[in-house]
Amino acid sequence: MHYTGTIWRPPYEASSLLLEVTAGCTHHRCKFCTLYADLPFAFFMSPLKDIEADLKEAMGMYRHVYKKTVARTFLTGANPFVLKPQRLTEIAGLIHKYFPKMETIGCFARITDIALKSDEELTALHKAGYDGLTIGMETADDTALRFMDKGYSSADIIEQCTRLEHAGIRYSFFYLTGISGAGHGEEGARVTAALCNGLRPVLIGANMLTVYPDSRLYGEIQKGSWEEESEKEKYREVRALVENLTIPTVFAAMGASNAFQIQARLPEDKEKLLKLLDDIIGNVGEDELQRYRKSVHHL
Numbered sequence: 638m639h640y641t642g643t644i645w646r647p648p649y650e651a652s653s654l655l656l657e658v659t660a661g662c663t664h665h666r667c668k669f670c671t672l673y674a675d676l677p678f679a680f681f682m683s684p685l686k687d688i689e690a691d692l693k694e695a696m697g698m699y700r701h702v703y704k705k706t707v708a709r710t711f712l713t714g715a716n717p718f719v720l721k722p723q724r725l726t727e728i729a730g731l732i733h734k735y736f737p738k739m740e741t742i743g744c745f746a747r748i749t750d751i752a753l754k755s756d757e758e759l760t761a762l763h764k765a766g767y768d769g770l771t772i773g774m775e776t777a778d779d780t781a782l783r784f785m786d787k788g789y790s791s792a793d794i795i796e797q798c799t800r801l802e803h804a805g806i807r808y809s810f811f812y813l814t815g816i817s818g819a820g821h822g823e824e825g826a827r828v829t830a831a832l833c834n835g836l837r838p839v840l841i842g843a844n845m846l847t848v849y850p851d852s853r854l855y856g857e858i859q860k861g862s863w864e865e866e867s868e869k870e871k872y873r874e875v876r877a878l879v880e881n882l883t884i885p886t887v888f889a890a891m892g893a894s895n896a897f898q899i900q901a902r903l904p905e906d907k908e909k910l911l912k913l914l915d916d917i918i919g920n921v922g923e924d925e926l927q928r929y930r931k932s933v934h935h936l
């Protein structure tokens with residue numbers, strides 16, 4: 638299989654076929670991000686012949702080694718949904734050629750990738766199998782989005798996700814706990830919950846900010862132009878997010894950036910989840926949480 642650099646996928650894509658169609662990120666500017674720093678280029682598009690060769694190899698593996706079928710493909714790279722609709726349709730065609738029973742195709746997508754497509758193109762992509770995108774929206778706090786150079790606003794998130802919903806394409810959000818900076822975490826969470834309450838994300842996955850020295854954000858901290866939240870403030874922020882969500886969705890805090898792995902269904906599990914977060918805030922020391930943060934050498 639053609640896999641380039643570190644391959645990132647959401648925890649819930651663990652059983653999907655991981656197919657490389659791009660590597661890196663077309664944006665490559667978010668101040669906190671070091672995810673694709675190991676690549677020698679910012680963005681790379683796989684040739685169709687490599688994609689087809691990988692599908693052939695994967696077909697052999699599923700047929701002869703795993704002895705089972707796979708129902709979902711996750712296209713790898715930071716934002717494969719940036720590809721032109723024609724390219725995404727060709728990729729879907731190849732997937733269905735080798736895996737006729739493949740039900741859905743997902744990938745990471747930036748808000749700006751959706752904006753590049755017309756409503757008709759989004760509907761056609763859904764018909765071609767695209768469903769279950771993961772969008773690193775991070776926050777609806779416009780000050781934080783601007784400062785971090787995300788390249789879109791909260792109004793863009795609402796507009797583009799509403800368009801996805803009209804096209805029938807489901808999506809999950811990644812939220813970045815800590816993105817608003819010291820003293821602003823809970824307010825950032827509240828405005829994000831308000832935005833989410835007007836949309837229908839299948840899942841909201843919270844990752845906790847971990848600042849690495851090779852990030853632009855580290856430079857901002859050194860200059861004194863941005864201050865990190867304490868670990869306790871990050872947990873108060875998560876609590877404010879959960880408390881203010883009113884839509885039915887799954888809330889998850891999984892992966893290495895979170896000291897405590899959490900997955901819960903809202904609204905059913907809300908009280909239990911708030912109690913768990915209160916226990917963490919009340920009983921786990923800042924020192925202990927800081928020790929965990931320092932131990933996360935790589936996301």
Ligand code: SF4
Nearest residue numbers: 662665666667670715
């Ligand atoms: S956070 Fe996502 S969009 Fe921003 S630079 Fe990193 S991979 Fe690209």
